[in-house]
Amino acid sequence: MGIKFSLLTVVALVLAVFLGVKAAGLQYFFGVIFPYAAIFIFLVGFIYRILKWARSPVPFRIPTTAGQQKSLPWIKQNKIDNPSTTAGVVARMALEVLLFRSLFRNTKVELREGPKIAYQWEKWLWLAGLAFHWSFFIILVRHLRFFTEPVPFFVHMTDRLDGFLQVGLPGIYITDLLFLAAVTYLFIRRVVIPQVRYISLPADYFPLFLLMALGLTGVLMRYFTKVDVVKVKELALGLVTFQPKVPEGIGVLFYIHFFLICTLFAYFPFSKLMHLGGVFLSPTRNLPNDSRMKRHINPWNYPVKVHTYAEYEDHFRDKMIEAGLPVEKE
Amino acid sequence: MKIYNAKPILIGLAIFIGLATFPLWFNMGKAAPPPDPKLDTPVIQRMAVKQCIMPKDQMRTEHMQLLNDWRTEVVRNNNRIYTASDGKQYNMSLQNECMNCHSNKSQFCDQCHIYAGLQADATPYCWTCHIAPKENK
Numbered sequence: 001m002g003i004k005f006s007l008l009t010v011v012a013l014v015l016a017v018f019l020g021v022k023a024a025g026l027q028y029f030f031g032v033i034f035p036y037a038a039i040f041i042f043l044v045g046f047i048y049r050i051l052k053w054a055r056s057p058v059p060f061r062i063p064t065t066a067g068q069q070k071s072l073p074w075i076k077q078n079k080i081d082n083p084s085t086t087a088g089v090v091a092r093m094a095l096e097v098l099l100f101r102s103l104f105r106n107t108k109v110e111l112r113e114g115p116k117i118a119y120q121w122e123k124w125l126w127l128a129g130l131a132f133h134w135s136f137f138i139i140l141v142r143h144l145r146f147f148t149e150p151v152p153f154f155v156h157m158t159d160r161l162d163g164f165l166q167v168g169l170p171g172i173y174i175t176d177l178l179f180l181a182a183v184t185y186l187f188i189r190r191v192v193i194p195q196v197r198y199i200s201l202p203a204d205y206f207p208l209f210l211l212m213a214l215g216l217t218g219v220l221m222r223y224f225t226k227v228d229v230v231k232v233k234e235l236a237l238g239l240v241t242f243q244p245k246v247p248e249g250i251g252v253l254f255y256i257h258f259f260l261i262c263t264l265f266a267y268f269p270f271s272k273l274m275h276l277g278g279v280f281l282s283p284t285r286n287l288p289n290d291s292r293m294k295r296h297i298n299p300w301n302y303p304v305k306v307h308t309y310a311e312y313e314d315h316f317r318d319k320m321i322e323a324g325l326p327v328e329k330e
Numbered sequence: 331m332k333i334y335n336a337k338p339i340l341i342g343l344a345i346f347i348g349l350a351t352f353p354l355w356f357n358m359g360k361a362a363p364p365p366d367p368k369l370d371t372p373v374i375q376r377m378a379v380k381q382c383i384m385p386k387d388q389m390r391t392e393h394m395q396l397l398n399d400w401r402t403e404v405v406r407n408n409n410r411i412y413t414a415s416d417g418k419q420y421n422m423s424l425q426n427e428c429m430n431c432h433s434n435k436s437q438f439c440d441q442c443h444i445y446a447g448l449q450a451d452a453t454p455y456c457w458t459c460h461i462a463p464k465e466n467k
Contacts, residue, residue, distance in 0.1 A: 043350065050343055054333045145447025147353035149362035155447065166455060169398035226391035229446045234364045240353040241361040249387070280342060299334065 003191070006205035010213050010260075017259040021252045030255045031235055032244040038262035045269025050277050057299040063289040066105065070289070084290045096285050100130055125189065132182035135175040136211075138162055139218075142173070146229075146236040170222055180215045183208060203272060210264055217257040227251040365441035373431045382431075383414045397424060397456070424456060429463045436465060 020026040063069060067078025079088045080095065095101045108122040142162060144155045163171040187208045190200050221227050231247040232254055238244045268274065280286065313320070313327055320327050333339065374380060382389050384396070400422040403409045412420045421427045432438045 043347065046346070046350075047343060050339065051333065054336070054339045056334070058334045144353065148356050149445070151447040152356070159447070169394040228387075228390050230365060230390070230442050233446055237357065237361050241357050243361050247364075277343075277346070281339075 002200055002202040002205050005202045006209050009202075009206060010209040013210075013260065013263060014213060014256055017256050018252055021255045027246045027250075027255070030259050031246045031250075032239065034259065035239060035262045036244075038266040042265040042268050046274070046277060049269050049274055050281075053278070053281050058287070059283055060296055060298065061287045061289055061291045062284050063291070064284045065289065070293075083288050084293065085288060089286060089288050093280065093285055096282075097279055100126055100133075102285075103129060124185070128182045128185040128189070131178050132186060135179035135182060138175045139173075139179060142175075146233045147240050149233075149237055168223075172223075176215070176219055176222070180212075180219065183211050183215060187212065207264070207267075207271060207273060210260060210267075214257065214260045214264065217253055217260065221251075221253050221257060225251065225253060227254045362445075365445040367439075367441045368434055368437040369432075371431060371433045373433065377431075383412070383418075383420055397428075400424075424460055425463075433463045434465060435462050 017030055020030055063082065065078075065082040067081025068075060069082045070077045070084040077084070079085075080091050083089050083092055092101075103126045104123070106122050106125055108120040110118045110120060112118050138158055141155060141158045145151045145159065148155065162173045162175050165172055165174065187205075190196050190204065190208070227250055231250050234247045235245070235250065264273075268276075310328075313329065317327055317329070369380070384392065389396075400412065403412075404422050410422050412422045414420060429435070
């Protein structure tokens, strides 16, 4: 159900832009108006989501960690898995964001005959996830060559590293292959494993199909039916310098690709893709385990009226002395 | 409404916005003019019918593949004759055929290659083996 709905949505998007460009001649809408709207939605939505999250109170430290916490001096602390300082938290967060450390610990549970429970090493999701995210990031950096003039050195460097196999012309990019393979794996995993399929929603399938279509149109455009990249860059540069113009004669494949990425940007703040910003706000990753060193006041505590013993004694001292009860102050 | 941990969150958000809008502030609102490859070499000017081996639009998008196919034909199959769609025959050679007319590499090839973000000295890697034509500047 979720699969069909998501697939049909992506197909409808592709058809819409195909007809829009081929039949209705809406190049200006798909090349200028929609991209501006999408980037605007993306930036405003992203800021809104983050600020909304930032307004929820921060809980007490949640030391759900996989290492020894700071304890007695002769017990060795695991400074990255159970940090008590900001530096440790930064290291843990960096490893999480760059290498998906939590996902690396992923295991699979199986009931075997007996019945016996068995936990298995399961790294494929981690590997595919890492391959996918890094490929996507490198592809994004590579695309900066269309949005900058002169092209900065790090774009050239990325381009050269990515294309260093020098197979064919235009040369094959390693990330193009990795990206498609990883997205395909992530999709197949969702469909084939019954438990994962059961919890999968249209919101899970839709980004996958969108990214698959994005990758396929990109690959088609680079290696098979080519478009005029000089004109594409003219359009892209026009957009980022706020002098938009739509050059004649860019193939419809480009508009499909461009529309899909704009859709992804516009969809971003409303979707699970917001984990780009959300990962930095994970309480189990960004809070140091310093509950025993600093006093943390629960932010949603209301002021409690207390009556200390000293006050109590002040209040009843005469009566206590009269009754022969011991008092601390005479 | 209070923002908790406002400092790191706002700094992080500012870095993100800075990175996300990189193309906007990098170009500073100035659109570089699109490239203008020159076709006014002496050889081209002497031609009666000014035409390349394929139509212009096709050459613009497909020339790299054509050159790659030529390389395969010449180096692996020892075949130096290319028959164009109009029946005319050409010598498959970058230095002797293509660059004979387009002898102005810096005014022709490099114009688009640099604009499209290919690094002039690295990719396309034609000139790591071939000798670029001498130009009078």
